[in-house]
Amino acid sequence: MELNHTHDACRRSWLDSANASGCDFPLQNLPLGIFRRTGSGEAWRGGVAIGDQILDLAALHDTGCLRDLAAEATRAAAAPTLNALLDLGPSAWRALRHGVFALLEAGGVHERQVRGTLVPQAAAEFAVPVRIGDYTDFYTSLDHAVNCCRQFGLEVNPNFDWLPVAYHGRVSSIGVSGQQVYRPMGQYRPDPGGAPVHGPCQRLDYELEVGAVIGIGNERGTPIPLARAQQHIFGLCLLNDWSARDIQAWEMQPLGPFLAKNFATTLSPWIVTLEALLPYRASWTRAPERPQPLDYLRSAQNEAAGAFDIQLGVSIRSARQLAQDLQPRTLTRTSFRHQHWTLGQMIAHHTMGGCNLQGGDLLGSGTISGPSPGEAGALIELTVSGTQPVDIGNGEQRGFLEDGDTVVFRGWCERQDYARIGFGVNHATVLPAPTCA
Ligand code: CA
Numbered sequence: 001m002e003l004n005h006t007h008d009a010c011r012r013s014w015l016d017s018a019n020a021s022g023c024d025f026p027l028q029n030l031p032l033g034i035f036r037r038t039g040s041g042e043a044w045r046g047g048v049a050i051g052d053q054i055l056d057l058a059a060l061h062d063t064g065c066l067r068d069l070a071a072e073a074t075r076a077a078a079a080p081t082l083n084a085l086l087d088l089g090p091s092a093w094r095a096l097r098h099g100v101f102a103l104l105e106a107g108g109v110h111e112r113q114v115r116g117t118l119v120p121q122a123a124a125e126f127a128v129p130v131r132i133g134d135y136t137d138f139y140t141s142l143d144h145a146v147n148c149c150r151q152f153g154l155e156v157n158p159n160f161d162w163l164p165v166a167y168h169g170r171v172s173s174i175g176v177s178g179q180q181v182y183r184p185m186g187q188y189r190p191d192p193g194g195a196p197v198h199g200p201c202q203r204l205d206y207e208l209e210v211g212a213v214i215g216i217g218n219e220r221g222t223p224i225p226l227a228r229a230q231q232h233i234f235g236l237c238l239l240n241d242w243s244a245r246d247i248q249a250w251e252m253q254p255l256g257p258f259l260a261k262n263f264a265t266t267l268s269p270w271i272v273t274l275e276a277l278l279p280y281r282a283s284w285t286r287a288p289e290r291p292q293p294l295d296y297l298r299s300a301q302n303e304a305a306g307a308f309d310i311q312l313g314v315s316i317r318s319a320r321q322l323a324q325d326l327q328p329r330t331l332t333r334t335s336f337r338h339q340h341w342t343l344g345q346m347i348a349h350h351t352m353g354g355c356n357l358q359g360g361d362l363l364g365s366g367t368i369s370g371p372s373p374g375e376a377g378a379l380i381e382l383t384v385s386g387t388q389p390v391d392i393g394n395g396e397q398r399g400f401l402e403d404g405d406t407v408v409f410r411g412w413c414e415r416q417d418y419a420r421i422g423f424g425v426n427h428a429t430v431l432p433a434p435t436c437a
Contacts, residue, residue: 001231006030007279008100009147009419014106015118017051024083025049025414027104031270031423032082032096042114046077046085048100049270049424052121052191052219055100059117063203070099071248082271086215086234093215095235097275107118115375125137126176126269129237130213130360134266136350137241137364142340144369147381155366160292164341164349167199167256169241169364172267179428181242183403184263188246198427200433203245203386204401208314208377208409209335212343213271214363220356226299227235230343232357235271236308237425238409239364245380245400268409268426269307275423280413281305282337296352297345306342310336310423312368312411314377316392317427317435319404328408329393332380334375335370 005011006028013027014018016406025031031049036042047054049058060066073096076084085092087293103114140147147155159165183204187196215234218224224232241261284307286292299306312335315328341349346363368420369377376382378402386399401407407430411423 001275001278003278007099007418008277009417011410012106013050013104014111015051015053015104017053018104020299022420023051024424026421027101028419029098029272029276029421031272031276032077032085032129033127033254033271034081034127035119035269035270037119037123038125043081046079046082047124050104053118054121054124055104056117056119059095059116061200062116063110063113064349065113066099066104072218075325077236080127082129083131083360086130086213089216089404090231093273094275097273108318109281118386120422123318126178127312128174128176129269130272132174132362133172133358133360135171135174135362136166137169137261138164138166138341138346138366140164140339140346140366141377143338143371144367144377147369147376149200150429151380151385160340162294163297164192164282166346166350169265170262173200173263174267174362175428176426177266177268179264179266179425180431181266182431183356183433184244184247184259185433186244186247186251186259188250190332199245199385201247203244204377204430205245206314206401206407207241207243208312208332209239209241209368210310210335210365210411211237211267212363212365213237214357214361215268215356215359217361218351218356223351223354224357225304226344226348227298229347230274233274233343235273236277236310236423237267237271238411239421240266240407240426241367243378245385258403264428266426266428267436268411268423270424272423274422277308277413279415280308282309284342293345297348298350302342303346306344307337307339308312309337309415310345310411310413311335312377312409315408315428316398316401317406317408318392318394318402320396321392321394322406324394326394329377329391331390331392332374332376334368334370336365338370339365344365356395369417394413401430403430407428410415
């Protein structure tokens with residue numbers, strides 16, 4: 001994939017809201033999601049975000065404005081999940097992007113017909129955009145690992161420099177932005193030396209992550225080499241890996257996360273395609289004093305452009321802030337470019353043993369924390385396990401999350417001479433623990 005006219009910052013849409021300064025969804029972005037009009041009972045179908053509107057791909061297909069491969073891609077994307085579009089492969093994803101770009105650009109000859117297919121984002125509800133087969137969550141921020149280990153007087157495990165650590169996660173509880181998240185019940189030990197108790201989690205946390213949607217998988221027994229790994233990604237979204245810290249501390253002895261992570265994961269509704277993200281790739285380097293990766297996790301291309309400079313922000317909006325119409329303070333600002341491993345390296349390692357990825361699989365990047373104190377991607381780091389609560393904007397303090405809190409992630413890319421593109425918002429709200437019958 002190479003930069004092309006769809007990345008040209010000078011191109012404008014005939015839709016005014018797409019040209020507004022600070023808009024997440026200008027002509028150069030064109031992310032895909034699954035939507036319907038709120039409360040309508042309509043069929044779920046694919047859409048493309050443009051300005052404050054959604055281009056309805058089912059309606060667009062019916063207009064006949066697109067031809068050939070772009071038309072085939074539109075028909076596939078008109079379904080209730082994007083999986084059929086993923087199956088068509090990169091040439092179809094590209095044809096769809098380029099076809100939609102031409103239709104939405106100022107001067108597009110079918111403006112009147114295309115206008116008739118727009119649905120306001122404010123009038124829509126969203127679904128998880130792909131039928132996810134498998135979900136793997138990584139642990140790839142060295143800053144996150146160091147911050148967490150330091151609290152417990154531990155060193156980061158030696159394997160951290162050598163392989164992208166991960167566990168296989170839970171798909172059934174993955175939801176889309178707007179998800180209501182019940183505070184999980186579980187076992188934990190209030191007294192680290194005593195017996196465990198059973199009750200609502202007391203240390204509920206979020207993890208700021210980027211989600212990668214696999215577009216094209218691999219045959220079992222045929223690993224994906226690092227050189228081709230990025231070609232297997234359809235696009236990226238924002239991912240909240242909800243985490244129950246007290247349950248996690250007790251149950252992760254000796255295996256990985258279980259009830260501490262399986263109750264909910266929240267995705268942003270829009271998947272920003274890899275082609276849209278091309279201008280914002282970044283170099284990836286390792287501090288020279290740390291071990292360098294083994295050969296299969298190393299390539300010049302990965303070092304030149306294997307990372308993505310995605311700007312990220314986190315805030316918590318309490319029930320009181322919502323009731324008083326107060327906006328929360330941004331607690332964290334960081335970038336995805338700081339990760340210790342790239343998405344390409346995660347894919348190359350994931351498949352190295354012969355495991356087959358499939359279109360629609362989801363990879364979580366692991367918590368994204370940067371090198372300075374204001375860049376912590378989870379409360380356990382930001383508040384030092386709750387011992388140093390933070391002001392969320394109106395004087396309310398948080399060590400961990402309270403019922404009624406809404407966790408809000410934002411993500412966007414900016415680079416000189418290129419358009420600003422955004423991921424939209426990933427927000428989800430904590431509900432009290434369910435009562436057992
Ligand atoms: Ca995680």
